[in-house]
Amino acid sequence: MLRRFQLRWRFGGFVGAVLLLALAAAGATYAYTRGGGEAAPVPAAQHTGEPVQLQTPTPTPTATATPTPEPRYPSLIDGVELTEAEFRQLAARFPIGVMIDNSALAAPQYGLSRAELVVEAFVEGGITRYLAFFWRNDASRLEPVRSARTPFLYWALEFDALYAHAGSAATGTVANAEAQIREWGIRDLDGLLPPAGPAFYRDPTRVAPYNLTTSTSALREAAARLGLASGFPTVEVWPFKADFEGTASAPLAGAIELSYRNQPVPWDLRQWQWDPVTNTYLRFYRGGPDVDALTGEQLRFKNVIVMYVPAYVADDRGHVLLEQFGEGRAQVFLDGRVVEGTWRKADRASRTRFYDRQGNEIRLNRGPIFIQMVAPDSFVRVYWRVTDLPPMPPYQQPAVAPDPATEPDHPSPTLEPETPTPSPTATVPPSPTSTPTVTPTPEPSPTATIPEPSPSPAGAGG
Template identity: 45%
Template sequence: MPELVARIGRARLMGLAAVIAAAVLTLVVLVLSLGAGDDPAPDQASPAQGQLASPTKQQFSTATPEASPTPIKHAGILDGVAMSDQEWAERKDLLPLAVMVDNTTGAYPHTGLDTADLVYEALVEGGITRLMAVYWRLEAAKILPVRSARTPFVIWASELGALYGHAGGAVTENDANAMGQIYEWEILDLNAFSTIPSNYYYRDAERYGPYDLATSTDDLREAADRMGFSGPSAVESWKFRDPGTLLPSGKPAGGIAVDFSGRLYAWQYIQWKWDAGANRYLRFQFGGPHVDAVSGEQLAFASVIVMQAPSQVVDDDGHLIYDQLGTGPATVFTGGQAFEGTWKKQKRESRTRFYTLAGEEIVFERGPVFVEFISSQSTFAYFAAAGDLPTMPAYEPPPPGSFPVPEDAGPSPSPSPVPTPTASASPGTTATAAPSPAGTLSPSATAQPPKSATPGP
């Protein structure tokens, strides 16, 4: 050691020792700081419960988006749209209002679908579809044309606990007995051919029958008040994404094609095209954009659901019923993406819900929702871009007789006065009919109104 000191020099050796000591001290501090990384320093703010740190790819890798750092206080019960305190106070005690709307060529253009929170479409007899528009957050100054009830829609009105606006309905001795189901299931009925509600429908002189029956949400809510139907609603909302959450990864879906007959008939073929600027799917029908008769705006929805269930024709009139209980395939389209999965409904009064293939409930974009309910004979496909959709078949009016007038359509070919309550499915009406098979959704024979209850649009 004396030789080393003599060779290097005492001063230089002491400087080297100081450098080594400083390096060791730095290493010790670094190790201690890494060990304490699990607990933030007292002056470091952790994300509050229910809040998110900076978004990362891993954070949104699940099928269900995380909660928002600023959750919405009030939201529409059907479309999930944010509402102010005043809007909520004005509407919180209202019931959903479901109204049947025709969808044949004579019914077009429609009025009032553009303000619906939720719309259902399903194939009925005669090779045509029918619509049910549901209102809660917004109103419709005019709804046209109002038509008759069918069993699949009565079931949906039941699960929503909705006021049900319609004009007559199917009366059968099988599981398609819509009028009997309305009575037995205690649907909040606003039938245009019942005594009180008949005062709240009118005939539009610019349309021809039976496509001329009109009403409004204000009118029907006034009728409901007179009949003692009151809220608040007990419907269980679907899940909706909060602001600031990212859309989970789905499959690109800029275009959707739904063919109810599977035969490319123009009046049964629907397309949807994603508009990223509007953050909506735009609806096309009858060979072109589906527009509202009053606003002139094309129908646009935040989410489109295509759900499938087996169907069967139950009588010579062609009435259709579907297996609406249980589960089946479904695809939810939102944000320009497709999320494949299943629908589930445990009982008639249960809300139909939608799940990913992994079993997680799907979270919707906030905004109006359109449900395309198709049978096994129907087809549908979706494409990455709207430009990939096939050309819509040129629309030509169907040949005479393609759309047989249902037995409850009514004979009026021209504008007529407000319908008179000459026939209605009122409590206490009875008729004799064959009993329903066990386990079906048909009402009992004793609850069925007589055949005379059928006239109506």
């Protein structure tokens, strides 16, 4: 009889099990005779004290589909991962490169914290200039926009970028950026010429030429109107990685001091301090935190790259050119460490790439990048820890030399939108009375790594 119920369990499942338990609880079972009539009593089952083994059903596994990870796509400039929808929305957008002034009267700048890549390099008179790139990010205000220089044109070509500037060096020499923009087919947005002029305006709280202002949205509208943004950009993306991946064996580099001079001149000194919480390098400049006047945020970047590039003065107006083809020393700072290596660029059409000492291309962290293109004899000092870094010296404004670029007070045609609200920090610094004295080079920290400089051509630093 027990076997009969076991068979019913196999075929009846849960109903059979319930029936079996109910009959057992009653203490007896009844069977009906084949011919009908009254049921004959059947003796109750004898209990032996051993547990009755009931067979339980084996559950049938439910087939579940393994979810396919959503594909991710690297941003064209800084490698930040985007969803397919995000990438499709941006795919036809061309990067924008904007020339931003860095002379004494240019501070504070607007919009640099929104950039995905900033390149800083010599121009003339011992000063530098920035080229800020935007693709996935936008900036509602970019100021002050300044004139084009040849070394930055190579970067604009690498990113197939719309190139925003205010005039150009027109020298008749190898530093003739004005002619090179035309000859090299750069997507030109010159704020001083009528086609793109409406995308720019003058900030009335500053003096010209340190007050030309624009935005990424205005530049994109101008590019569309001029037919410069049709099709898709062609960009070879750098290799990227997750934070802290593959850098554990690299030397520590918690802080950096850098000057484009061959010694740490106070008005030209920059410091980078690694923040382990965000895994970014914070920028300090002109005596304190380097703050974006647009966002009020201190500039911070996931990657800081120092490129050592020979430089020379190309003409009697002091325009500086850099020897950007070939290769040279590079230091890539990321994850609180430094990867020593080499930069390489074969020709105008190729990408600048970075390789470690074993010849492997260096993978950057996904996120904003700052490139410092310095001379081989520029002052660069690396510290293991932020606590090893000497205090930032007070800022001493240099004597302001006449600006070599001739720029009118207003772009042509003039188009000024609503007057911007003056920023409490957007004031013109007072004119200096003397040239600051150079402070002596401090003794190196025991933890510092000092590069071995090679001499640069005369006049490279200005």
